[in-house]
Amino acid sequence: MSFNNVIDQDRPKEILSRAIFQNRVAHAYLFKGPEGVGKEAMAFEFAKAIFCSAGNKPCGSCRHCTRLNHFTHPDFIFLFPMPKNVTDDDHRRILNSIMREPYFRLKPWAGPVIGIERIRELRRVCNLKPFEGKRIILIAEADKMTAEASNSLLKILEEPPPFTHIILTTANVNRLLKTIISRSQAIDFGLISDQKIQQALEDKGVENARAQLLARMCQGNYTRALEWLETNVEQRRDLAVELIRKCLRDQFEHIRFVKELLERNEKQELRDILRLLLVWFRDALVVSNEPHKGKEQVINIDKFDTLIKFVNTFKEIKYELAFSEIENSIEMLDGNIQINLLFIVLLLKLQKVFVFK
Numbered sequence: 001m002s003f004n005n006v007i008d009q010d011r012p013k014e015i016l017s018r019a020i021f022q023n024r025v026a027h028a029y030l031f032k033g034p035e036g037v038g039k040e041a042m043a044f045e046f047a048k049a050i051f052c053s054a055g056n057k058p059c060g061s062c063r064h065c066t067r068l069n070h071f072t073h074p075d076f077i078f079l080f081p082m083p084k085n086v087t088d089d090d091h092r093r094i095l096n097s098i099m100r101e102p103y104f105r106l107k108p109w110a111g112p113v114i115g116i117e118r119i120r121e122l123r124r125v126c127n128l129k130p131f132e133g134k135r136i137i138l139i140a141e142a143d144k145m146t147a148e149a150s151n152s153l154l155k156i157l158e159e160p161p162p163f164t165h166i167i168l169t170t171a172n173v174n175r176l177l178k179t180i181i182s183r184s185q186a187i188d189f190g191l192i193s194d195q196k197i198q199q200a201l202e203d204k205g206v207e208n209a210r211a212q213l214l215a216r217m218c219q220g221n222y223t224r225a226l227e228w229l230e231t232n233v234e235q236r237r238d239l240a241v242e243l244i245r246k247c248l249r250d251q252f253e254h255i256r257f258v259k260e261l262l263e264r265n266e267k268q269e270l271r272d273i274l275r276l277l278l279v280w281f282r283d284a285l286v287v288s289n290e291p292h293k294g295k296e297q298v299i300n301i302d303k304f305d306t307l308i309k310f311v312n313t314f315k316e317i318k319y320e321l322a323f324s325e326i327e328n329s330i331e332m333l334d335g336n337i338q339i340n341l342l343f344i345v346l347l348l349k350l351q352k353v354f355v356f357k
């Protein structure tokens with residue numbers, strides 16, 4: 001069995017290989033774990049392995065595997081959150097992106113859901129005989145199903161149709177119905193190791209030093225590493241450091257800085273900046289605890305000297321306070337709040353983190 005297209009995740013690979021090998025594939029699986037660690041990538045490979053007609057499954061090149069690779073297999077149904085008015089062209093564009101990169105983020109819109117009409121259609125299809133003997137249904141980010149859709153899916157799970165396997169993926173298992181969870185076999189996915197992410201990036205042709213930096217920064221989330229690869233993550237990190245510098249200035253500076261920050265950055269970028277700010281404080285804590293061994297453990301390895309200078313500037317840094325204020329801000333960013341106020345308040349609160357010599 002080879003799941004070579006999936007990075008790391010040895011335990012899920014082992015369990016799913018055994019299921020294929022012993023011909024005991026369950027009716028329903030729940031792939032759960034953090035975002036960006038390859039739950040969907042694994043689901044695609046597992047689907048191939050279930051259909052594949054070669055000895056070493058999934059071969060990637062038989063009739064079944066080829067059609068699955070192109071999302072044209074008639075017995076593979078793939079649902080993911082989408083707005084209602086999405087066009088066929090949009091839908092195909094997303095599938096093409098996933099075809100090129102199975103770790104693609106499935107979130108091109110704000111607030112997409114999996115609605116009742118799509119599960120209703122699924123139930124209709126489940127009454128028909130599959131074309132090729134079996135059918136696989138993949139519902140990605142299943143926690144985005146509406147309440148109605150969840151209840152409708154539950155009916156399918158309660159009386160599993162013959163020849164059908166259902167795979168659900170979620171990064172928010174608590175948002176699923178308990179009855180859905182209890183009717184599927186859970187497979188736990190963990191964060192991917194830095195080394196495996198670095199290797200995967202280098203295999204894509206990313207230069208060694210940048211691959212190492214991205215692997216450390218993304219903290220086990222390969223999807224995030226890929227997104228940061230496309231953008232200038234170093235520039236966002238520098239903005240995070242600039243934010244610390246500005247917090248020590250007066251309120252006029254705060255207002256000016258936040259205005260500029262919001263003019264030049266979308267919400268997604270602001271979220272990244274806050275995450276990188278968190279990473280910066282985490283590194284500073286490592287450096288202040290172990291100034292000699294710190295270099296192997298910091299994420300911002302290219303800024304090690306700056307980190308040393310940073311921690312030596314202050315008599316004390318209240319790390320716990322910094323972590324909780326930044327985490328709160330990240331959480332609030334997704335809520336109904338004025339973003340400029342959020343940042344101005346954060347700057348004021350960060351001021352209290354530093355005690356001068």
Ligand SMILES: [Zn+2]
Pocket residue numbers: 048051052053054057058059060061062063064065066
């Ligand atoms: Zn095959």
